[in-house]
Amino acid sequence: QAHFLSHSLQAKMSRPVQARRLEGIDKNIWVEFVKLAATYSKVNLGQGFPDFPAPDFLTEAFTRALGGGNHMLHQYTRAFGHPPLVKVLAQFFEKLLGRDLDPMTNVMVTVGAYQALFCCFQALVDEGDEVIIIEPFFDCYEPMVKMAGGTPVFVPLRPNPPKDGKLMSSADWQLDPTELASKFSERTKAIVLNSPNNPLGKVFSRGELGLIAELCVKHDVLCISDEVYEWLVYDGKQHIRIGT
Incomplete structure (x- = not known):
């Protein structure tokens, strides 16, 4: 069987195919590390792989929905x-x-947290808006902000040395209130809060959330709160939702 392509499909475009808004965000750390782990048969410690099954009630309900006779589902x-x-x-x-x-x-x-975040940035961020991102951060925040036309503004969590010979924990990483406040400007549209934090695992305290909330109210700024790990809290820590 013969196959034919038009001349226009065979030729390469003379102008860039990729949109300018994608410049500089074509690399993805997860793609690179998954490929490296597979190529060299190494254990990938960069991603979370659940080692527990889904609850029985969930799998049973899913099976009923798929196998039931109600096609309207x-x-x-x-x-x-x-x-x-x-x-x-x-x-x-x-x-x-x-x-x-x-x-x-x-x-x-939404179809997972990725789509929820993407929809938020696309719907709320205009060209030239600034979005504050707390470092370290999950890798998708920066490219999503840029794709929406926004400018990421970074503020780091800084480690405070533990006292009395205690081991350092994620709770020792904290925002500097003055430094955080300096990142807010008339161009700031939103701040991204991720608690519990990926990758540190830090659970933000009520005082830290109060500081962020006060700055958001003062500067009329949105808080996009990514709480995807809200049910994975350990060692007596309490997850506090900034929406409360």
């Missing part, structure tokens, strides 16, 4: 989230946040 539903699902989520997070939530306007279901 597999149709298009509301784009922002299936109505029964967002209603349950609203009830659940109302208790956690201590505030009333409208399931139709305050809750949105």
Whole structure:
């Protein structure tokens, strides 16, 4: 069987194919490390690999949904989230946040946290807006801000040496209040908060969250709070949601 390509498909474009907004963000650390680990048959310590199965009630419900006779379960539903699902989520997070939530306007279901973050940056960040990112940070924040036309502004968590011979922990990494305040300007649109933090594992204290909240209110700035690890808290630590 013969196959034909038009001349236009065979020729290479004379101008750049990639959009300018992607310049400088074409490298991905996860892609590189996964490839290296596979190439040299090494253990990849850079990613989390769950060593526990999904709960039985979850797998059983999933199996019932796939194998049941109700074909209406597999149709298009509301784009922002299936109505029964967002209603349950609203009830659940109302208790956690201590505030009333409208399931139709305050809750949105996305394909994972990546899409949630991407939608936030695309919907809220304009060309030239600044977004404060706390270092160290999960690698997707910076390129997502740039793709939205924003400018990342970085502020580091700095380690305080532990006292009395104690081992250093993630709690010893803290923001300098003066340094953080200096990053806010009239161009600041948002700050990204990740607690518990990836990669440090730091759980931000109530005092630290209060500082961030005060600066956001003072400068009329949004806080995009990534709490993807909210249920993985250990050693007596308490995850406090800044939305409370």
